[in-house]
Every structure is written in C-alpha cells, then in structure tokens.
Amino acid sequence: MAEQEFDLIIAGAGAIGVCTALWAQKAxxxxxxxxxxxxxxxxxxxxxxxxxxxxxxxxxxxSVISGLPKLLTSPDSPLSLNPMHAVTHPRWMLSFLRNCAPSRVDRITRDLGALLRHADDGLSPLIEEAGAQDLMVANDALYVWSTQSAFEAAKPSNEKRRAQGVDFEELSPEQIRDLEPNLKLRPYRGLRFNGARHTLNPQALMERFHKRFLELGGQWEQQAIDRCSPKADGVEVHLADGQTRKARKFVVAAGARSTRIKGTGAERLPLGVERGYHVMYPQQADLISRPIGWAEAGFYATPMAEGLRIAGTVEIADLDAPLNPKRIAYLSRKATEMLGSLGQPTAPWLxxxxTFPDAMPVIGPxxxxxxxxxxxxxxxxxxxxxxxxxxxISALATDAPAPLDLSPFTPKRF
Ligand SMILES: Cc1cc2nc3c(=O)[nH]c(=O)nc-3n(C[C@H](O)[C@H](O)[C@H](O)COP(=O)(O)OP(=O)(O)OC[C@H]3O[C@@H](n4cnc5c(N)ncnc54)[C@H](O)[C@@H]3O)c2cc1C
Incomplete structure (x- = not known):
C-alpha cells in the first residue's frame, strides 16, 4: 500500500479499536x-x-486489603498473585492498594457508573448498523452468593451500585432455582440485573462490526504498529514491516499491549494486566439461560453459541508469563461445584x-x-x-464535543 493520508489510524482491533473504527467510519x-x-x-x-x-x-x-492473606494463600481463591511480579511492579501494586481506600472506591464507582450509563448508547447503534441483533440475548444477568457472610459483606457495595442507577432485585434461593433449575450450587441469595444483555459470541460480534466497517469504506491492515512520531499537523505511524502511514489523529487501542507502542506518550502510564481464564463445555450451551456470576468464586457461567463458558478469575502476573494450569484446575473444579458434571472442556484460554491501578480507563488525548x-x-x-x-473517540477525532464528561478518564491524571 502506498503512503497515504488518513483521518484516523487505529492500533488494535479489539473491543475498543473495532468499535472506534465503526463509529468513525460511520461519521x-x-x-x-x-x-x-x-x-x-x-x-x-x-x-x-x-x-x-x-x-x-x-x-x-x-475488603481486598483485609482479605488479602486468605485470597492469596488459599488454593480456592479467585485471585492469584505472582510475588516476583509484585516486587518488580511496585508502582502499580502500591497505587492499586491506595485506590482501595473507601473515599477513592466511592469516586471510582461514581465515575465508572457515569460512563456505564452511556454504554448502551455506544453499543446499540453499532449492533443495529452491523445487523448483529442475532448475536445478542436480552435475558438479564444474575449474581449469586453461596454464603451469608459474603452476601452481607457485599450489601453496602450493592447499595452504591443502586445509587448509580443500576436496576436490580434481590432473589431468594427458591427464586434463583425457579429461574435456573440446573444450578447445583446452593445459593444463599442472588441479584437479578434487570435489562442486562449478553452476546452469544463476542468475537463474532466484533467480526460483524469489522465487516460493516469495511463495507462503509474502512481500510484494514493485519500488521502491528511499532511506534509513532507526532508531527505538527498529524501523526506518522510506523508499521512492523517498516512502512509508514500518516493520519491527522492516531488512536492507541491495543489493550494490555498499548504501552508497548513507542512514541505515543502511553509508555510512561502505569498500565497493568489482570490475567483471566476461561474453559468451554461444548455440550452444555443450554444448561442455563443467562449469565450467572458466582460472587465468591470470581467467575461467570455464560450460555454461548459454542457451549457453556466459565470465564473469570484474576491473576496478577507478567503479560508474557505462560498459562497457569492451577487457574484452569480451579475454574473446572468450581464449575462442577456450581453446575454438576459438565463433561470434557475444550482447550483452556488465557x-x-x-488495568490501571485506579480501575479507570484512559480515554482522551x-x-x-x-x-x-x-x-x-x-x-x-x-x-x-x-x-x-x-x-x-470518534467525536474527539472530528473535533466535536464529547458526549460526556471525560475529565475522570484523562490520561493526564497520572
Ligand atoms: C476472562 C475474562 C472475562 C471477561 N468478561 C467480560 C465481560 O463479560 N464483559 C466485558 O465487558 N468485558 C469482559 N472482559 C474484559 C474485556 O475482555 C476487556 O476489557 C477488553 O477485551 C479490552 O478491550 P481492548 O480492545 O482494550 O483489548 P483486546 O480485546 O485485547 O484487543 C487489543 C487488540 O490490540 C492488538 N494489538 C496489540 N498490540 C498491537 C500493536 N502493536 N499494533 C496493533 N494492534 C495491536 C491485539 O492483537 C488485540 O487484538 C473479560 C476479560 C477476561 C480476561
């Protein structure tokens, strides 16, 4: 491809990059x-x-701080921390712990709540534009707690959720079993999030958005971006094969690898990674009818097009560290506890x-x-x-006003 001027170049075709590409192309x-x-x-x-x-x-x-010793030492914990990673990433770890203070948690909850109230306005038009309604299911979502102590401990946080306008109702064990009769776990209580949706296949959803992006005239190159050089009137972007491209604006949306692209100003930001796993049970797609998050165990069971997906947990370890088989064993064991024998899973996924230590994304210049x-x-x-x-991002790229207050998400907050 010859060197060319674009309005916008985007690094990363994940959830953020693909959605940005379709919004910008639509604009x-x-x-x-x-x-x-x-x-x-x-x-x-x-x-x-x-x-x-x-x-x-x-x-x-x-509660992360008070429960840390148990969370880290129990083989039954949804959280795992590699001690060497903690020692070699003190800035992220200490900042994360500082952001566990009640006043900071309240502020983060308020700012994330404000962003989440706009989430459907951002996603629904893309689903319609791409004709992807068949990949979406609107059947609410459940959280279940298996112990009274954990449910009672979560109550104040759930009230903060309600203060952010989240519509949910508390469910008794009988109500939970009526909704999901195949649940083997004995729930103490649950929450039903009214109006929640899920997708039957997140990758297929992104592929549908990408296809529509191409139909609208968007361009796609399967290449990494190595670095960029800001110019007075735009940005020069250097691809992994040594070629360059130019654009008025450049978007870094490369997920956990975003700070590895040089020259963006992102290199100095304290981005960390929370590794998470899934196992899939292809025969069990119809076992439950909506996503069920087991609060104490730190994962969701979600019915998907290709089977039942058990996805979640948090592992704090290096981005490039190999898959940890203990995490997979944990998920498989807990999935059986929750739903009974599920048969043979497909290959595990990592x-x-x-994740920034304040749990907030960066969205802005x-x-x-x-x-x-x-x-x-x-x-x-x-x-x-x-x-x-x-x-x-599409609004910022056209110099239009952003549809919400972006000050909490500014990259300049670090
Ligand atoms: C187990 C698990 C369960 C989850 N469940 C949910 C859920 O139910 N709901 C929810 O909302 N979120 C969920 N998430 C979180 C969600 O998946 C992430 O927040 C989201 O994928 C982040 O999107 P992204 O576009 O930033 O990153 P990604 O989706 O990782 O995309 C980043 C892309 O950038 C590309 N890239 C990397 N380097 C370069 C480069 N140099 N140049 C160009 N491209 C590059 C990568 O190849 C990749 O395709 C879950 C995550 C995990 C791990």
Missing part, C-alpha cells in the same frame, strides 16, 4: 484499522460476553485485561500530543464499554 472519516491478529481475536474473544452495565464497582475495595488519542485500560468491562469509548 464519514477515512479510517485505517491495524492489528497483527484477526479482528476481535484478542482478549475480547474469550470474555464472558456480558454487557455489564451494572459493573460499576472496581476490584479495588477495602486473556489479558488492561495523550500527554505527548493532542493528535494521539489513548483508549485502553477498560479492565473487566471493555466489551461493555467499547461502544461508548468508540463514540467518544
């Missing part, structure tokens, strides 16, 4: 989307598929949630240049927030 911009991998095949592909507009509570919480827009760090809710992030 009439000339867009180039790049990724070394196939569209939607990154972390979003293995997600639990929930459009979790109710998920405004960060992982950070005072993904990389891009880079400290290095107004022409470089940063859009990553969406931790556990990037599928949910891809649409609204894309809508916002």
């Amino acid at each position: 009439g911009l000339k867009v180039l989307l790049t990724d070394p991998a196939a569209p939607g095949s990154g972390t979003v592909s293995g997600s639990a598929g929930t459009i979790a507009t109710y998920a405004c509570l960060p992982v950070n919480s005072p 993904g990389y949630r891009p 880079s400290p290095a240049s107004e022409n470089i827009l940063l859009a990553f760090g969406h931790q556990h809710i990037g599928l949910t927030l891809g649409g609204i992030t894309g809508k916002v």
Whole structure:
C-alpha cells in the first residue's frame, strides 16, 4: 500500500479499536484499522460476553486489603498473585492498594457508573448498523452468593451500585432455582440485573462490526504498529514491516499491549494486566439461560453459541508469563461445584485485561500530543464499554464535543 493520508489510524482491533473504527467510519472519516491478529481475536474473544452495565464497582475495595492473606494463600481463591511480579511492579501494586481506600472506591464507582450509563448508547447503534441483533440475548444477568457472610459483606457495595442507577432485585434461593433449575450450587441469595444483555459470541460480534466497517469504506491492515512520531499537523505511524502511514489523529487501542507502542506518550502510564481464564463445555450451551456470576468464586457461567463458558478469575502476573494450569484446575473444579458434571472442556484460554491501578480507563488525548488519542485500560468491562469509548473517540477525532464528561478518564491524571 502506498503512503497515504488518513483521518484516523487505529492500533488494535479489539473491543475498543473495532468499535472506534465503526463509529468513525460511520461519521464519514477515512479510517485505517491495524492489528497483527484477526479482528476481535484478542482478549475480547474469550470474555464472558456480558454487557455489564451494572459493573460499576472496581476490584479495588477495602475488603481486598483485609482479605488479602486468605485470597492469596488459599488454593480456592479467585485471585492469584505472582510475588516476583509484585516486587518488580511496585508502582502499580502500591497505587492499586491506595485506590482501595473507601473515599477513592466511592469516586471510582461514581465515575465508572457515569460512563456505564452511556454504554448502551455506544453499543446499540453499532449492533443495529452491523445487523448483529442475532448475536445478542436480552435475558438479564444474575449474581449469586453461596454464603451469608459474603452476601452481607457485599450489601453496602450493592447499595452504591443502586445509587448509580443500576436496576436490580434481590432473589431468594427458591427464586434463583425457579429461574435456573440446573444450578447445583446452593445459593444463599442472588441479584437479578434487570435489562442486562449478553452476546452469544463476542468475537463474532466484533467480526460483524469489522465487516460493516469495511463495507462503509474502512481500510484494514493485519500488521502491528511499532511506534509513532507526532508531527505538527498529524501523526506518522510506523508499521512492523517498516512502512509508514500518516493520519491527522492516531488512536492507541491495543489493550494490555498499548504501552508497548513507542512514541505515543502511553509508555510512561502505569498500565497493568489482570490475567483471566476461561474453559468451554461444548455440550452444555443450554444448561442455563443467562449469565450467572458466582460472587465468591470470581467467575461467570455464560450460555454461548459454542457451549457453556466459565470465564473469570484474576491473576496478577507478567503479560508474557505462560498459562497457569492451577487457574484452569480451579475454574473446572468450581464449575462442577456450581453446575454438576459438565463433561470434557475444550482447550483452556488465557486473556489479558488492561488495568490501571485506579480501575479507570484512559480515554482522551495523550500527554505527548493532542493528535494521539489513548483508549485502553477498560479492565473487566471493555466489551461493555467499547461502544461508548468508540463514540467518544470518534467525536474527539472530528473535533466535536464529547458526549460526556471525560475529565475522570484523562490520561493526564497520572
Ligand atoms: C476472562 C475474562 C472475562 C471477561 N468478561 C467480560 C465481560 O463479560 N464483559 C466485558 O465487558 N468485558 C469482559 N472482559 C474484559 C474485556 O475482555 C476487556 O476489557 C477488553 O477485551 C479490552 O478491550 P481492548 O480492545 O482494550 O483489548 P483486546 O480485546 O485485547 O484487543 C487489543 C487488540 O490490540 C492488538 N494489538 C496489540 N498490540 C498491537 C500493536 N502493536 N499494533 C496493533 N494492534 C495491536 C491485539 O492483537 C488485540 O487484538 C473479560 C476479560 C477476561 C480476561
């Protein structure tokens, strides 16, 4: 491809990059989307598929600190931490712990809540544009607690969720069993998130968005971006094969690998990674009828097109560390406890949630240049927030006002 001028070049065709590409192309911009991998095949592909507009509570919480010794030493813990990683990443770890203070958690909840209230406005128009309604299911979502102590401990946080406008009702064990009779776990209580949706296949959803992007005239190159050089009137982008492309604006949406692209100003940001896993049971797609999150166990069971997906847990370890078989064993064991014998799973999957220590994404111009827009760090809710992030970035790329207050998400907050 000859050197060419674009309005927008996007690094990363994950949840954030694909949604941004479709919003910008719809807005009439000339867009180039790049990724070394196939569209939607990154972390979003293995997600639990929930459009979790109710998920405004960060992982950070005072209870993480008090419960840390147990969380880290028990083989039955949804959280695992590699001690060497903790020692070699003190900035992220200490900042994460500081953001567990009650006042900070309240602020994060409020800011994530405000962003999540726009999530459907960002995603629904893309689903319609791409004709992807068949990949969506609107059947609410459940959280279940298996112990009274954990449910009571979560009550104040759930009230904060309600204060953010999340519509949910408390369910008794009988009500939970009426909704999901195949649940083997004996629930103590549950919450039903009214109006919640999930996708039957997150990668197929991104592929559908990508296909529509191409139909509207968007351009795609299956290449990594190595670095960029800001210019007075735009940005020069250097591809892995040594070629360059030019654009007025450049968007960094490469998920957990975003800070590895040089020259963007993102390199200095304290992005971390929360690794998460899934196992799939192909024979069990019809066992349950909606996503069920088991609160104490830290994962969702989601009915999907290709089977039942058990997805979640948090592993704090290096981005490039190999898959940890103990995490897979944990998920398989807990899945059986929750739903009984499920048969043989398919190959296990590991993904990389891009996470800042304050659990907030960056959405906005880079400290290095107004022409470089940063859009990553969406931790556990990037599928949910891809649409609204894309809508916002597309507005910034056309110099239009953003549809919401972006000050909490500025990359300059670090
Ligand atoms: C187990 C698990 C369950 C989850 N469940 C949910 C859920 O139910 N709901 C929800 O909302 N979220 C969920 N998430 C979180 C969600 O998957 C992430 O927040 C989301 O994928 C982040 O989107 P992204 O576009 O930033 O990153 P990705 O989806 O990882 O995409 C980043 C892309 O950038 C590309 N890239 C990397 N380097 C370069 C480069 N140099 N140049 C160009 N491209 C590059 C990668 O190849 C990749 O395709 C889950 C995550 C995990 C791990």
